[in-house]
Structure formats: C-alpha cells, structure tokens
Amino acid sequence: MAVRRDPTTEPTPDWTADxxxxxxxxRARTDRAAFGVLYDRYVDRVYAYCRRRLQTQEAAEDATxxxxxxxxxxxxxxxPEAGSFRAWLFTIANRVVIDGFRRGKPTxxxxxxxxxxxxxxxxxxxxxxxxxxRELYALVDRLPDEQANLIQLRLAGLTDREIxxxxxxxxxxxxxxxxxxxxxxxxxxxxxxxxxxxxx
Numbered sequence: 001m002a003v004r005r006d007p008t009t010e011p012t013p014d015w016t017a018d019x020x021x022x023x024x025x026x027r028a029r030t031d032r033a034a035f036g037v038l039y040d041r042y043v044d045r046v047y048a049y050c051r052r053r054l055q056t057q058e059a060a061e062d063a064t065x066x067x068x069x070x071x072x073x074x075x076x077x078x079x080p081e082a083g084s085f086r087a088w089l090f091t092i093a094n095r096v097v098i099d100g101f102r103r104g105k106p107t108x109x110x111x112x113x114x115x116x117x118x119x120x121x122x123x124x125x126x127x128x129x130x131x132x133x134r135e136l137y138a139l140v141d142r143l144p145d146e147q148a149n150l151i152q153l154r155l156a157g158l159t160d161r162e163i164x165x166x167x168x169x170x171x172x173x174x175x176x177x178x179x180x181x182x183x184x185x186x187x188x189x190x191x192x193x194x195x196x197x198x199x200x
Contacts, residue, residue, distance in 0.1 A: 021085035028075050035072045038085065043068065046093050049156040052137070053097045053149065063100055067093045087162035090153065094166050139188045147181035150174070 021041070027034035046067055051060035070092050078088050140151050153163045164174040 022080035025075055025078050025080070025085050028072065032072060035075065038071075038089075039068055042086070042089055045156050046089065049090065049093060049152060050097060052152050052155070054100055059100060063093065063096045066096045070096070083165045084162055086158060087165040090156065090158060090162070091166045094149070094153075135189075136185075139185050142188050143181060143184060147177065147184060150178055150181055151185075154178070 021038065024034055024037045028038065043064065047060060047064045050063040050067070051057065054060050054063060067089070071089055074092065078085065082088075140148050143151065150163060150167070153166060158166065160174050160178065161171055163178075164171045167174065169177075
C-alpha cells in the first residue's frame with residue numbers, strides 16, 4: 001500500500017468530513033473499494049502523525065501501512081454513534097505506534113515544519129502560535145511521552161473529544177492534561193531549552 005511522503009507539509013484538516021466519513025465507513029463494510037475514499041482522505045494525516053511519533057521515515061511508513069491494513073478488517077466493528085471515524089482510525093494508529101515503541105523504537109526529533117491547526121481554539125492557542133513550527137516541534141520533543149502524544153494528536157487535527165476517544169480517557173482529563181502540556185511548553189520556551197533534547 002503506497003504511502004504519500006512529504007513530512008514537511010501537513011494536510012489541511014477537512015472538518016466537514018465527519019458525516020461523510022460515516023457513510024463511506026458503512027459502505028466499506030461490504031465494499032472494500034469504498035475504503036479507498038477514506039484512505040485517500042486520511043493517509044497523509046496518519047503518516048504525518050506516525051512520522052512525528054517514530055524514529056524514521058521507514059518506521060512511519062510501516063506504521064501507516066499497518067494502520068491501513070488493520071482498519072478495513074476492523075471496520076465492521078466501527079459504530080458512528082460511538083464517535084467519529086477520524087478518532088476510531090487514530091485509535092488504531094496510536095496502538096500501532098505504541099507497539100512500535102514496545103519494539104524499542106524511540107520517539108523522533110520533531111524537525112518537520114508543520115502548521116498547527118486547532119479545531120477547538122482554547123486559551124493555549126495564543127501561546128502555541130507564537131512559536132514557529134520548528135521551534136514548536138523542538139519543544140514538543142522535550143515533553144514526556146504522554147504529553148507529546150497528546151500534542152501530536154492535536155497537530156494531526158483531532159479535537160479534544162476525539163483525542164479522549166483515542167487515548168481512552170475522559171474529555172475533562174484530556175483538557176487538564178493538555179493544559180499541563182501547554183504550560184510545560186511555555187516553561188520550556190521561556191527557559192530557551194527547545195534544543196536541549198533529554199527525552200529518550
């Protein structure tokens with residue numbers, strides 16, 4: 001399965017796709033070709049997420065391929081009433097990435113410039129947008145893994161509620177964790193520590 005490879009750009013999220021996703025997901029239960037529409041819609045975003053989480057381009061490509069091999073097989077179990085297709089798909093991607101970590105693949109240095117898009121603007125938005133993309137990723141790379149994953153899911157275009165679904169946590173817990181992650185990013189930016197990588 002081919003993976004599109006341009007880690008220097010982030011696809012613009014299509015926030016109108018949610019209802020349409022559910023329609024295509026339903027069709028894909030009996031028509032494997034219908035999954036191609038969803039693949040085309042999300043392959044770049046899933047790859048960008050995996051690339052930021054894993055050490056190498058090869059690992060990101062493998063994780064993306066695994067995600068899109070697992071998703072069609074699992075799609076009969078997807079239920080739109082339980083959450084968005086995007087959250088369901090990124091739950092699979094997150095599990096694949098975690099399996100990659102278990103095999104000893106460390107997190108990547110985040111040197112790919114990608115524009116942050118915030119689907120649910122919050123009080124942290126102003127602080128994040130002050131940083132250039134490269135500075136932001138250097139800062140995110142300094143966060144503990146759990147906080148880094150939270151921010152990287154946001155960078156992939158997921159909302160707080162979708163991130164909660166992916167990580168199996170409550171919406172409130174995600175909001176609190178995100179606030180702490182943003183606060184830590186601000187502290188790192190203030191200290192000028194962005195280039196001092198310590199996280200394994």
